[in-house]
Amino acid sequence: MFGKSGESSAANPFTHEVITLSKKEQIAFTNWKSSNQKKAILEYLHQQYGNQLITSSNLDRGIDFVKTPSTKGFVIHCTLVKFKPKDLRYFFFYLEERIKSIKYRSYLSDKRVYEKNGKIEMVERHYLKPPIMKDFVAKVDQKFGNITIELVSINSVMTSLKFQATSYNDHLYEEADRFEGLMEVLL
Numbered sequence: 001m002f003g004k005s006g007e008s009s010a011a012n013p014f015t016h017e018v019i020t021l022s023k024k025e026q027i028a029f030t031n032w033k034s035s036n037q038k039k040a041i042l043e044y045l046h047q048q049y050g051n052q053l054i055t056s057s058n059l060d061r062g063i064d065f066v067k068t069p070s071t072k073g074f075v076i077h078c079t080l081v082k083f084k085p086k087d088l089r090y091f092f093f094y095l096e097e098r099i100k101s102i103k104y105r106s107y108l109s110d111k112r113v114y115e116k117n118g119k120i121e122m123v124e125r126h127y128l129k130p131p132i133m134k135d136f137v138a139k140v141d142q143k144f145g146n147i148t149i150e151l152v153s154i155n156s157v158m159t160s161l162k163f164q165a166t167s168y169n170d171h172l173y174e175e176a177d178r179f180e181g182l183m184e185v186l187l
Helices: 023-032 036-054 085-100 179-186
Strands: 015-018 063-067 071-077 105-116 119-129 146-154 157-166
Touching (some): 085 105
Antiparallel strands (some): 071 157
């Protein structure tokens, strides 16, 4: 496997597979959803999101918020927060579940492993799209845009959990719903 890693890249990974939870992991995930660990992560995200709405100077160094005209989201820096890797991994699946609860559809859930800068990088990703519209309308309702959730590990150390909503800004689409509404869904 490591012989093939030198020939790999993000576009051409040496491992590319669909993400699934085993039966045992599904049970553990179900139990985790009612745990104090889930509540702690949600409280942390809620507090930091609220802080960044008021001022960017009072943020924990374990999180960054992304706010561009087309992309909104956050990045949790896993090595700088107090949460265990298994809890962050369950949170990765929890975020996907919350987005599906608002009728988003899973377009892709995969894991890619490749070499980058002499290190082995693993990216687990959920890519979700808004519901398909069945009626013809002048403009497409993009809801919050396309949602990407990524869990990145480098040399088997979890480094970041990224959540982002990317919207389209052209005449074919209605204006995207406000990111604050998406955060309410998550929190």
